[in-house]
Amino acid sequence: MFKLISATPSPYARKVRIVLAEKGIPFELITEVPWDNTTKTPQHNPLEKLPVLILEDGSSVYESHYILEYIEAKFLGKHPMLSDDIDERLFAKKVEVVADGVCDAFVLCFFEKQRAQQSEEWKARQMRKVDGGFRALAEWVGERDYIVGDKFGLADVATGSVCGYFDVRCPEYPWRSYYPNLAKYMDKLNNRKSFKDTVPVPQKISDKIV
Numbered sequence: 001m002f003k004l005i006s007a008t009p010s011p012y013a014r015k016v017r018i019v020l021a022e023k024g025i026p027f028e029l030i031t032e033v034p035w036d037n038t039t040k041t042p043q044h045n046p047l048e049k050l051p052v053l054i055l056e057d058g059s060s061v062y063e064s065h066y067i068l069e070y071i072e073a074k075f076l077g078k079h080p081m082l083s084d085d086i087d088e089r090l091f092a093k094k095v096e097v098v099a100d101g102v103c104d105a106f107v108l109c110f111f112e113k114q115r116a117q118q119s120e121e122w123k124a125r126q127m128r129k130v131d132g133g134f135r136a137l138a139e140w141v142g143e144r145d146y147i148v149g150d151k152f153g154l155a156d157v158a159t160g161s162v163c164g165y166f167d168v169r170c171p172e173y174p175w176r177s178y179y180p181n182l183a184k185y186m187d188k189l190n191n192r193k194s195f196k197d198t199v200p201v202p203q204k205i206s207d208k209i210v
């Protein structure tokens with residue numbers, strides 16, 4: 001059986017958890033705090049990051065967008081997350097780039113706020129990326145139920161993960177009031193079992209990180 005190293009707040013790991021659930025692929029969830037020295041990620045990923053998908057032979061797949069590409073390739077036909085149309089497939093991956101990028105920018109800003117001497121310029125730069133990313137996602141969602149091909153897929157997994165992440169990790173960021181269409185879209189996604197079963201939860205980091 002696959003094992004997935006995950007963390008309770010991780011929007012990247014949540015994408016993988018959602019897709020494995022949607023495809024009905026069983027796996028053992030290993031929940032960690034990747035920032036603490038207790039983490040097992042270095043044993044499976046030279047970049048020491050989660051999510052990590054550990055295969056039955058003990059080898060590992062890491063970087064969430066690559067894990068999803070791996071799963072899609074190996075479990076072809078099992079509730080595909082990508083369209084048969086090449087342009088729709090490529091667009092879905094572009095949406096994932098922006099959704100992941102919003103998370104990346106937020107994480108950089110989050111740790112900057114842990115520093116004694118914080119750079120206002122650096123924080124402003126990262127929040128511009130968050131603002132721009134949410135704007136793009138809201139435009140792509142429009143008034144649709146699903147972003148690509150009117151069918152639940154990768155773009156919805158990625159967009160839903162970043163929106164759910166901000167709901168929990170940055171509830172003060174007003175994306176829902178900025179983009180009521182995105183809020184409506186997210187409320188519908190939240191009714192899916194794969195979303196209900198993977199709602200992010202904050203974690204306590206024990207080690208000194210910055």
Ligand SMILES: N[C@@H](CCC(=O)N[C@@H](CS(=O)(=O)O)C(=O)NCC(=O)O)C(=O)O
Binds near residue numbers: 051
């Ligand atoms: N681009 C990576 C990002 C993964 C990532 O940053 N994971 C964090 C945890 S979380 O932000 O997803 O909760 C991590 O392992 N950080 C530890 C480290 O960077 O040393 C992906 O998509 O998988």
